Amino acid sequence: MAILIDRGTRALVQGITGKIGSFQTKLMIEYGTNVVAGVTPGKGGQKMECVPVYDSVHQAVRETSPEVSICFVPGPYAADAAMEAVDAGLRLVVVVAEAVPLSDAVKMLALASERGSFVLGPDTAGLISPGRSKLGVQPHQLFTEGNIGIVSRSGALSYETAKTLTENRIGQSTVIGLGGGPVWGLTYRDALERFKDDQATDAVVLLGEIGGHMEEEAADYIAKGYPKPVVALVVGRTAPPGQKMGHAGAIVQQGRGAAQDKIAALRNAGAAVVNAPREIPNVIKAELRRRPRAK
Amino acid sequence: MQLYEFQAKKVFEQSGIPIPKGRLARTAEEAAKVAEELGDALVVKAQVLTGGRGLAGGVKFADSPEQAEKIASEIFRSVIRGERPRAVLVEERLKPLCELYAGVTYDFRRKCPVMISSSQGGVDIETVSREHPEAIARKLIDPFRRFEPYVGRGLATEIGLIGNKANEYANIVGCLWRIFEQYDAELAEANPLALTGDRLVALDAKLNLDDKSVSRQSDFLKSIEPMPADQREGYEVRRSRARELGIPTYIEMQGSIGVVADGAGSGMLTLDLVADYGGKTRVYCEMGGETTAEIMENALLAALAVKDLRAVLINLIGGLNLMDEMAKGISSYLRKHPTKVPIVVRMSGTNQDEGRRVLTAEGIRWFDSLYEAVEKAVAVSRGH
Numbered sequence: 001m002a003i004l005i006d007r008g009t010r011a012l013v014q015g016i017t018g019k020i021g022s023f024q025t026k027l028m029i030e031y032g033t034n035v036v037a038g039v040t041p042g043k044g045g046q047k048m049e050c051v052p053v054y055d056s057v058h059q060a061v062r063e064t065s066p067e068v069s070i071c072f073v074p075g076p077y078a079a080d081a082a083m084e085a086v087d088a089g090l091r092l093v094v095v096v097a098e099a100v101p102l103s104d105a106v107k108m109l110a111l112a113s114e115r116g117s118f119v120l121g122p123d124t125a126g127l128i129s130p131g132r133s134k135l136g137v138q139p140h141q142l143f144t145e146g147n148i149g150i151v152s153r154s155g156a157l158s159y160e161t162a163k164t165l166t167e168n169r170i171g172q173s174t175v176i177g178l179g180g181g182p183v184w185g186l187t188y189r190d191a192l193e194r195f196k197d198d199q200a201t202d203a204v205v206l207l208g209e210i211g212g213h214m215e216e217e218a219a220d221y222i223a224k225g226y227p228k229p230v231v232a233l234v235v236g237r238t239a240p241p242g243q244k245m246g247h248a249g250a251i252v253q254q255g256r257g258a259a260q261d262k263i264a265a266l267r268n269a270g271a272a273v274v275n276a277p278r279e280i281p282n283v284i285k286a287e288l289r290r291r292p293r294a295k
Numbered sequence: 296m297q298l299y300e301f302q303a304k305k306v307f308e309q310s311g312i313p314i315p316k317g318r319l320a321r322t323a324e325e326a327a328k329v330a331e332e333l334g335d336a337l338v339v340k341a342q343v344l345t346g347g348r349g350l351a352g353g354v355k356f357a358d359s360p361e362q363a364e365k366i367a368s369e370i371f372r373s374v375i376r377g378e379r380p381r382a383v384l385v386e387e388r389l390k391p392l393c394e395l396y397a398g399v400t401y402d403f404r405r406k407c408p409v410m411i412s413s414s415q416g417g418v419d420i421e422t423v424s425r426e427h428p429e430a431i432a433r434k435l436i437d438p439f440r441r442f443e444p445y446v447g448r449g450l451a452t453e454i455g456l457i458g459n460k461a462n463e464y465a466n467i468v469g470c471l472w473r474i475f476e477q478y479d480a481e482l483a484e485a486n487p488l489a490l491t492g493d494r495l496v497a498l499d500a501k502l503n504l505d506d507k508s509v510s511r512q513s514d515f516l517k518s519i520e521p522m523p524a525d526q527r528e529g530y531e532v533r534r535s536r537a538r539e540l541g542i543p544t545y546i547e548m549q550g551s552i553g554v555v556a557d558g559a560g561s562g563m564l565t566l567d568l569v570a571d572y573g574g575k576t577r578v579y580c581e582m583g584g585e586t587t588a589e590i591m592e593n594a595l596l597a598a599l600a601v602k603d604l605r606a607v608l609i610n611l612i613g614g615l616n617l618m619d620e621m622a623k624g625i626s627s628y629l630r631k632h633p634t635k636v637p638i639v640v641r642m643s644g645t646n647q648d649e650g651r652r653v654l655t656a657e658g659i660r661w662f663d664s665l666y667e668a669v670e671k672a673v674a675v676s677r678g679h
Contacts, residue, residue, distance in 0.1 A: 020585070020615060027645075076511055096615075098583060101479055101508035102401060106438040109406050125584070125614050137614040139644040154560020155584055156612050160665065163612075163643060180559060183406045209560055213404060235563035238570045246544045246559030246581035248506065249403075254421055276568060278666060 002129030002174045003149070003194040003201070004092055004118075005068060009133055012057065012066035012090065013038045014073055014081045016048050020096075021072035024137050025049050028070075031134045037064040039081075057081075057088040068092040070126060070135045075099030078122065079108040086117045094135050095121035098180065109185050119185030123247070125155025125177035130162075136177065138162075146171015147200060148284060151191035152207035153178045153214070153247065157235060161207060161277040168281035173200040181212055181249020188218035196227060203229040203284055206271065210236035211250045211257040219265035229287035230271040231280055234262045296504045299342045301384045302519050303502035306478070310470045312485060313496045317386030321523050326367035329385040330360035336388040339366045341373075341380040342522065346419070351375045356388060378531070381523050389496060391489030395454065396420055397468050398484035398501075399475040408436040408475065410468060412450040416487035417498075430454070442472040463495045464488075478515055479508030506543075533600055540593035542580050550575025551676045553598035553607040553636075557591075557616050558584050565610045565669065574673030577601055585615045591624025599634060608672035609640045610665060611650075618642055618650030626657040637675045641668035 005011075011028070015021040016038025026049050029035050035051050037060040044055035054060040057069070069090050073081040078097035085093045086108075093112070100108075100122040112119045120127060126136020131145030138155070142163040148170055152158035155177040162172055176191050178184050188206060195201045208215040215234060222230055237259040239245045241252040252258045267273045272283050298306070304314045316333060319342070320326035330337050337360075341353035348354060353375045357363035367383050396413035398420065415423050415430045424431055432453035434446050447465035456464050467485060475483040481504065485497035504512065525532050530547050537545035544562075552569060554576050556562030562581045569576050578601045580594045598607055611621050625640065640661040642650050654661045662668040 024615070075507060098585060099507040099510070101511065102481060102505045103408075103438070103476070103479055103508070106401070106406050106408070110438045139612075139614050139647070141647075142643065152560065154558055154563075155614055156556075156558025156562075157560030157564055159612050159614060159644060160561055160564065182403050183401075207560065209563055235560055235567055237567045238576075239563055239566065240546060240548060243546050244506075244544065245546075245563050246556075246583070250559055250563065254419075275571065276564070276666075 002132050003198045004127055004174065004176070005129055005133045005135050007032070007132040008034050009068055010034055010036045010064070010066045011135055012036065012060055012069040012085070013051070014057070014069055014071040014085065016040055016051065016053055016072070017043045017046070018072055022048055024072065025051065027140070028134050031140050033133045033135065036066050057084045061088045066090060068135060070094040070096065072096055076101065079104035082108050082119060083111050086112050086115050090117060092118045092120065094124060094126040095119055096124060096126065096137060098123045102183070105183050109183060112185055118190070120176070121179040121185060123180035125158065127174060127176045129174045130172050138175065142166060143175065144171040147173055147202040149173050149191070149195040149198065149201040149204045150175040150207065151178065151188055151204065152176070153180065153209050153249070154207065157207045161205060161280060164277040165281060170281055170284060173198060180247030184214065188214050189221045192218060192221055192226065201228065203231065203288055205280060206230055206232040206266070208232060208234040208262050208266070209247065209250050210234070210239055210245065210252050210259050211247070215262040216265045219269040219271070222266070222271055223269035226270070229284070229291050231283050231287065232266040232271040232273050233275070233277065233280070234259045234266070296506055296509070297344050298502045298504065298519065299344065299522055300340065300500055301342055301382070303500035304497070305520065306474060306502055307470070307485070307497055307500045310474050312467050312470045313494060314500065315386040315389055315496055315498065317384055319382050320367060320385050321382050323364050323368035323371060326383055326385050327360045327364035330357065330363035333385065333387045335359055337363050338386050338388045339363050339370065340384040340386065341370045341375055342382045342384055343375050343378040343380055345376040345378055348375055353380070379525070379527070379529070381525055389489055389491045389498065391487070391491055391498070393490050394487035395464065395490065395495070396423070396486045397464065397471055397488050398482065398486065399471050399480070400482045400484070402435060405435055407438050410434045410436065410446060410450060410472070412454045412468070414454040420486065442469070442476070444469055459493060460490065460495070467495055474502065479505045479512055481505050533597070536600070537580065537597035540597050541590045542594050542597050543583055544579070544581035545597060546579045547601065548576050548579070550577040551603070551605040552576050552672055553578045553601065553604045555580045555582070555594045555598055555607065555609045557582050557586060557611050557613055557621065561610055561612050565608065565665070568665070568669045569608070569673060572669050572673040574676050577604055584613070588620040588624035588627065591621045592628045595625065595628040599632070599636065604636050605676040606672045607636055607638045608668060609638065610668065611640070611642045611644065613644035616644065618644050618647045619653060622650035622653035625659060626653060629657070629659065639668050639672040639675070641665050
């Protein structure tokens with residue numbers, strides 16, 4: 001088992017004929033993702049990496065029944081494409097585009113929540129269940145199959161952490177990138193809920209960063225009694241206040257959203273807090289020894 | 296992207312929100328000239344982006360054009376929370392009966408726009424929210440519904456306005472909403488919104504635009520009168536040059552190491568590790584996770600424009616980013632601009648083998664481990 005996607009999950013790629021979309025589709029198929037269709041309006045009837053391309057998501061759904069989608073459509077058009085996928089009934093849409101206008105993003109998230117679909121992102125690396133399936137842009141050679149769930153706002157920080165775990169012979173069950181913010185579809189809390197019920201996951205690594213309230217919400221949730229060990233890292237400890245640190249949501253404003261507050265909240269909730277990814281393997285081993293897997 | 300007060304006020308005025316009479320002045324002499332057109336009750340306001348400008352001496356009253364000129368020349372010589380003013384706004388000084396607040400922004404927790412009103416203007420709304428929550432009225436706006444005028448009337452009544460004043464206030468709320476929607480703003484705020492006689496006037500205007508909507512707002516952005524360019528070499532100049540080079544995040548600090556990263560989270564981790572290893576970052580450039588060889592080259596151009604760097608640390612761990620492209624960008628920069636500053640590269644991710652081959656062929660040393668790379672960069676920055 002893995003969360004959100006698994007071996008065989010039927011995937012749609014929106015924006016499949018673009019430069020990034022086609023290259024990443026090739027990598028996903030090589031990795032084993034079951035890509036059943038692609039959509040690019042105006043390019044229907046072609047094939048891309050042996051995958052049929054349609055003009056609309058509804059048409060692709062009728063012909064090939066995908067369950068989830070990854071959307072490589074560029075920022076100004078991304079939310080419209082994602083809403084099309086939600087409207088067609090897909091349960092999960094990964095929105096990769098970095099520059100989705102905020103007013104579009106809030107519409108997209110409102111529609112998804114109304115329809116009971118999940119949006120991952122925007123500005124996300126997507127998700128990967130190593131050895132099973134990948135609905136994202138991760139450099140997959142850094143990942144291995146195993147029992148640790150990772151959830152991170154930043155894609156690159158999740159790669160860094162997976163690399164360290166892999167080098168220490170600790171594999172990952174599912175690795176999720178939530179995106180750069182400042183609004184998110186899927187949250188840390190949503191991911192923690194799913195990892196809780198996932199038999200393949202024995203512990204969760206939460207990779208946080210400055211800005212917003214998502215880490216604090218996760219801490220509140222963990223504090224109510226989370227059955228699996230949580231190891232947390234919050235980056236941006238040395239970021240100057242008032243500056244957007246690369247992600248739209250990564251900013252300490254008027255003293256709020258600081259790394260120190262998030263670290264304190266997570267520590268008080270019972271998470272084991274570390275300062276760098278390379279401390280994580282030993283902490284995980286110790287936590288799993290202390291709290292053996294619940295059967 | 297934050298607009299200057301004079302730019303925001305122009306937008307407010309064009310949308311129907313009353314603002315005080317006044318004009319921008321680029322020199323003290325110009326300030327005196329503007330003042331002469333306005334009479335004797337004057338206010339001179341430094342055009343800077345920092346908050347708390349009034350407390351930092353950036354807003355001053357004058358009672359004559361001569362005094363306005365003197366104040367303006369003081370402001371031009373001052374540094375206001377790190378910013379050197381390049382222009383002042385000279386305006387008529389109004390005598391408000393009371394100061395209100397009206398604004399539209401996003402509620403990031405609820406993921407929708409929110410209209411905020413308060414009977415206590417003139418102070419930061421966050422402070423009012425903390426100290427006098429009862430003086431604030433809020434209304435969430437459904438992203439799929441239009442703003443309807445009754446919402447403005449409701450807010451006006453909730454903050455205690457009656458009769459014509461309530462109507463005036465509701466109109467201004469409607470104008471703010473149109474600005475917010477039409478120009479993809481993150482924040483449109485009139486604070487204080489002064490009540491003078493029967494009229495409401497926006498004494499200050501804030502308009503922050505959504506950086507992610509820039510591409511579809513290019514006509515609007517072109518229509519905004521620019522702030523006079525800074526002729527003095529400094530942080531602001533280097534930052535805007537970096538932006539022109541396609542580097543979205545450029546931040547200067549006190550230190551000796553240049554840090555370049557291709558991801559927000561991995562970049563912040565790099566900064567934290569540099570500090571943990573006893574180093575100090577001087578300049579930070581983050582390129583975003585979807586970048587090109589050209590941007591990589593430009594990031595080095597931007598970082599190395601800072602003098603006296605003792606090391607540059609490049610941390611690349613790409614998914615969408617292709618490492619062979621990044622390696623081409625680095626080697627292209629170094630061929631065109633040979634430098635004595637040691638360059639430390641950490642490279643992992645998509646197409647890493649091809650990228651590392653390019654670096655090796657160019658004689659550029661690379662690391663697989665972030666920690667070794669940070670350790671090396673900090674050591675060389677300390678002369679080891």
